[in-house]
Each structure stands twice: as C-alpha cells, then as structure tokens.
Amino acid sequence: MLAEQAPERHIFRRVLPYLRPHRAVLARTLLVVLGCAGTVAATPPLIGRAADAIVARDRGALTVTVAALAVVVVAQIALARWSELMLLRAGERVVRDLRDQAVHRLAHAPLRFLEAHRSGDLLRRTTGEVTELAQFVRRDLPNLVVITATLLLTTVTLLVYSWLLTLVVAVVFVPPALVALRTFQRGAEAAFGGQAAAEATVAATHGETLVARELLQTSGALPSWLDRVRRENGHVVTKARRTARVEVNLELVSLIEGVALAVLLGLGSWMAASGRLSIGAVVVFVLASRTLFEGLGDGSQLVGELQIARTGLARLLDLLESPGSRPITAPTSAPSKTRILPPRGELRVERATFGYLDGTPVLRGIDLSFPPGDRVAIVGVTGSGKTTLGKLLCGLYPPDAGRVTYCGTDLRELSGPALSRVVALVPQTVHILTGTVADNLALVPGSPGRAEIAAAVDRLGLRAWADGLPDGLDTRVGVRGERLSAGERQLIGLARAALIDPAVLVLDEATADIDPVTAGWAERALGELCGDRTLIVIAHRPATVELFPRVIRVADGTVTERKAPPWHIQTAWSASSNTPSRRA
C-alpha cells in the first residue's frame, strides 16, 4: 500500500538511479554552474583590490582591476543565463522520464494494486505532483544550485581574507542562522507533507464525487458526502495555516544577517585602523559576508519550495518503488512476443487460490479445464466469487497459488495484447472512454481501422443497431459513455471481442435491466461471436443458465460441476453453429 505521507528519507539516494541516464548532461551543467558561482565569488575580491588601488593611488592597478571586474560581470551574466538554460533542460528531461515511468507503471500495475488505492490519489501522484516538480525545476532549481555553489566559494574567499573574522561569522552568527533554518526545515517537512496529503485527499474525494455522482444523488447521500468534502477542505486550510506559521521562522535569518553585518563592519574597521587588515580586505569581507547571508536567506526561502518538491518526489518514488505496483512478470518465461500460441486451445485452472488484499481467500485450490469450443455457465450466489474466477480466467489477477494456463502456457507469461488474444473479458459494466462509438471499438490490440470495425459490426448483426444511433458509429458517447445504456455497453464489449478474435470469451452477464430489444441484439451478437471459440458466461439469470450444457457453481471458495441433460448440449450456443438457438 502507498502511504498518504510518503517517507522522505534518503530521497537523494533513491532518486539517483533516475538521474544516472542523464549523468553526462548533468555533469556538464554542474561545470557551467560552478563557473557562474566562481564569477559571483570573484566579485568582492576584485572590488577589494580596486579599493586598495584607490587608497594606494595606483592608477595602473586600478585600471587593470576595473577591466577584470567588467569581464567578470559580463561572464557572470552569460554564465548565469547558460547555466539556467542547461539546468532547465537537464531537469526537464529527468522530470519527463519520471512522469513516463510513473504513467507506464500505473498502466501496467496489477489490478489488485489499483483497486486498493483511490484513483484521485494515484492521479495526483502522476499529474499534480509531477507538475509541481516540473515547476520547481523551471523556477527554483537553477537559483538553488547557483546559490549553493556561490555559498561554498564565498566561504573559501572569506577564509582566504581573514580567518579571524571568518571564525567570528562561523561561530557567532552562522550557528543561530542554521538553527533557525533547521527549525524551519523540521516544521516544513511535516507542514508541507501534511498540506500535500490533505490536498491529495480532497482531490481523491472530488474525483469520487464526479464518478459516483448518480449514486450520491439517487441514494440521498449527497449532503453528507458534501459535508465530508467540506471537512476535508477545512483540513487543507488548517494545514496551509501551519505551513504559513512555519515560514515565519525564515524572518529570523534576516534578523541575524543584519546584526552580523553591523558587527563585522565595526570589527573590520577596528582591525583596519590598527593596521591588521587592509581597507580592501575589509571591503572584500563585508561584501562577501553579505553575499553569504543573502545566499543563506535566498536559499532558505527556496528550501520551502524544495520541501514541496521533495514531498512530491517522495510520493512519486513511493509509487515507482512500491512492490505492489510492479507489473506481473513471467515466473519462468521466454518473452511472450516470440511465443506463437494456437488460435484455439484448452484453458486450464490448476490448484488456483486467490484472495484480495485483506488476505482472506475468495477461491481455494480450484481445478478446472475448458476444452476448445466449450460452453460453460458459472453460477453462484452474490459474493461467492464468480466475477473473481472470471478475472482469474482472463489473467487480470494472477492466482496467489497455482496457475491458469492456455495450451500449457501460464497466462502470466503473456503480454497485454497476446493475453487478450487468448482470452477476452466482456465485463458486467463495459468500460467506455469519452469519444465516439468507433473510438471505443478501436480500443483493441492493433488499433483496427474504420473498415475492420464496420465489418465486425456487420458480422455480429449489429449494423441496424449502429445505424439507429444519432450519428451511426460516429455518435459521441458522452463522458465515460454516460449516454449509453448497460445493454449498449455490452454490445460494444461484444464488438470489441469480435475485433480481438480471442480463443476464449468470458462474458460477465449484465445484471442491470436491459430492454428486450437490446437484449435481442446482444443475444444475436453473442451467437455470431461464439463460433468455435470457448464461451464462459458468468450467469446471473436462470434463463441464461438453462442454455448451457455445463454449469460450474462457485460456493465457499470452491467449485462444483453439473452437466446438463444431453438435450441441452444440442440446443445451447452450439460450438458447431454460429447462431444461438434456444431450447425448442
């Protein structure tokens, strides 16, 4: 399970593998950044040298120093722009890769993992938080890297000019500044993490509001649901206030800077007056200290942004590193692409046991065999595990123990398209994406063209149904198919199956009421679709069960079989006939 507030420990070490492919460009970028920081750090010594030249009335030294200063300033502007662009490019590449990997991971994550998480939360990890990370890279990362490098080089400059004054800065002022920063960081970790988690919760609940809108309205649960949304929204405000309070700590750093500069100026003047330091050195020291504190101040402000990016990155890495989200991999296996399976064959379930996340087995030690062309109904009371068995047969869930094979090949060894060519599922509620009917029919391996789609519709006898739609196959189905009835969804599911041409078809009969006309279309389409393939129907209606020669009953996690009387075998959707024929 993914944590709401993802652990942020060792985040740099954890992100290293994702930086590795870009190490060459990152190394070049770092060099340019160091060059830029070098020019910033070189400015105070040059000004100090100019001050000494003025005091010594050395015109030649002054001219050379001013010219060098001009070169350094121009180089600084050029390098700053260059380093910014390089950092931006390198950072964007890393973020793009992370986004690709997260999307890929979710697209291939086991169904069980997706079901265990709220889709809003997963969505935020792969979109909202990646966007925040990208914004950080665009807006703040260049400054943060340049400031860090400048701080390092400035400290070296200070040490070179006066170790005594550096000691004063290091012992008297830097520790309280660091304590203030650390206090901020400690509070920030919890505050920003809490705020991100609260925002993710609101996003997830909001996502569910949209998906379950109809249910909420019809069940009358909408007011209490909206109360929940309001409560969660209030929680976000509380967390945001905490974040603001934590940010106030940053003001302390500015205060310490002011006091430190005043003290340094006084001390430096006294040392210059007593001849222990040149005027130029005092100038260098004051300017470099200012750069140091400015860097600390700017850097600490960016630390807030860094914290937000860290939180988002941690949540993204949490997803990428989660063992549960890892795609199901073949236990033995040569790659499935190279394996050619017969177009029709036996589907077997061997000692399969399966339970959802809570660990209670829904199915235990199931053994079943479906020879080619078999016609089977799966029955059982609600919640007995019929749908679960259907999903196991389709390879959507891998069994916890045992295996499901097609012609001896474990379904886990097959890639998505290869698997769907072996066994296709038409679920109770067929998933429809926003677009047209044709767009939805094309959602099968190989992305069939218009002619293939039209041919499949004709083959299933659905031409008249399609022509009856407002714009035929170009009819828009609304958001996630909201304009389609449950029956029409099943018709689309059956037409998709026809385009895939699987060896085994598993149909989870729709439990929603389907009008008799659409039910007629569906029955005819199924009859045309059966052909010589294996048909397994998860049957919810007694009338459907009656059509099948073989009935598997699921109860108490196990299965029992009943063979129908011989006359059934002649009259159900016969493997030798393409048309359904009800009992005479």
Ligand SMILES: Nc1ncnc2c1ncn2[C@@H]1O[C@H](COP(=O)(O)OP(=O)(O)OP(=O)(O)O)[C@@H](O)[C@H]1O
């Ligand atoms: N995604 C899931 N996560 C956790 N438990 C689940 C999940 N899906 C189903 N279950 C549980 O597994 C058991 C079997 O469910 P399943 O949907 O397979 O039953 P079913 O026989 O198909 O029911 P129905 O006839 O109502 O569709 C039930 O106790 C159900 O609560």
